Amino acid sequence: MEVAAELRNPAGRDWIRAMQGTNILLGAVVGLIHPTTFATGVACIKAIGRSEEIYKRENLNELMNIWTSPCIAASVINNRDTPLHRDNGATYGSMDFLTSVGRFGCGTFKATSLGLKFLFKSGTVIGLLGRLVPHAAEADGERLCFAQYLRESILTTLGVCEPEFVNINDLITI
Numbered sequence: 001m002e003v004a005a006e007l008r009n010p011a012g013r014d015w016i017r018a019m020q021g022t023n024i025l026l027g028a029v030v031g032l033i034h035p036t037t038f039a040t041g042v043a044c045i046k047a048i049g050r051s052e053e054i055y056k057r058e059n060l061n062e063l064m065n066i067w068t069s070p071c072i073a074a075s076v077i078n079n080r081d082t083p084l085h086r087d088n089g090a091t092y093g094s095m096d097f098l099t100s101v102g103r104f105g106c107g108t109f110k111a112t113s114l115g116l117k118f119l120f121k122s123g124t125v126i127g128l129l130g131r132l133v134p135h136a137a138e139a140d141g142e143r144l145c146f147a148q149y150l151r152e153s154i155l156t157t158l159g160v161c162e163p164e165f166v167n168i169n170d171l172i173t174i
Contacts, residue, residue, distance in 0.1 A: 041070030071148035087130035096130035107139025
């Protein structure tokens with residue numbers, strides 16, 4: 001396992017720094033929607049900070065000081081419709097969090113196997129079990145989707161247990 005090339009680049013670290021506030025907000029959403037994904041992500045980040053098995057780590061200490069997301073992996077999808085798919089690199093028990101951003105009218109997000117279709121406007125955050133639930137998104141106009149998730153291979157390498165599936169009792173108090 002190694003620090004991604006994008007994060008070894010000063011511009012990549014500047015982007016992470018610029019995203020700190022956004023990632024704090026999205027992290028709070030993760031903590032509310034799926035507390036076990038949040039806790040597992042935090043455990044991974046702590047394990048990365050302690051691990052001697054991280055290669056190309058010249059900037060790792062700086063990254064550990066500016067990383068504010070509970071998710072250990074992220075992708076930016078720019079102006080692209082995504083066909084029906086599952087996220088094979090994600091874990092089975094953690095949720096993926098997809099945030100739509102941009103100047104466009106409105107898009108749609110579909111989880112057809114669940115019979116669900118949502119408006120996917122700028123600022124929308126969707127959490128789903130992306131490895132299990134096939135999903136697709138489409139929209140017209142300038143936009144991006146900021147996807148955050150836990151990568152199964154990283155959990156395995158770090159020896160962090162995959163989160164349990166969400167249970168309604170985890171989300172409500174009586």
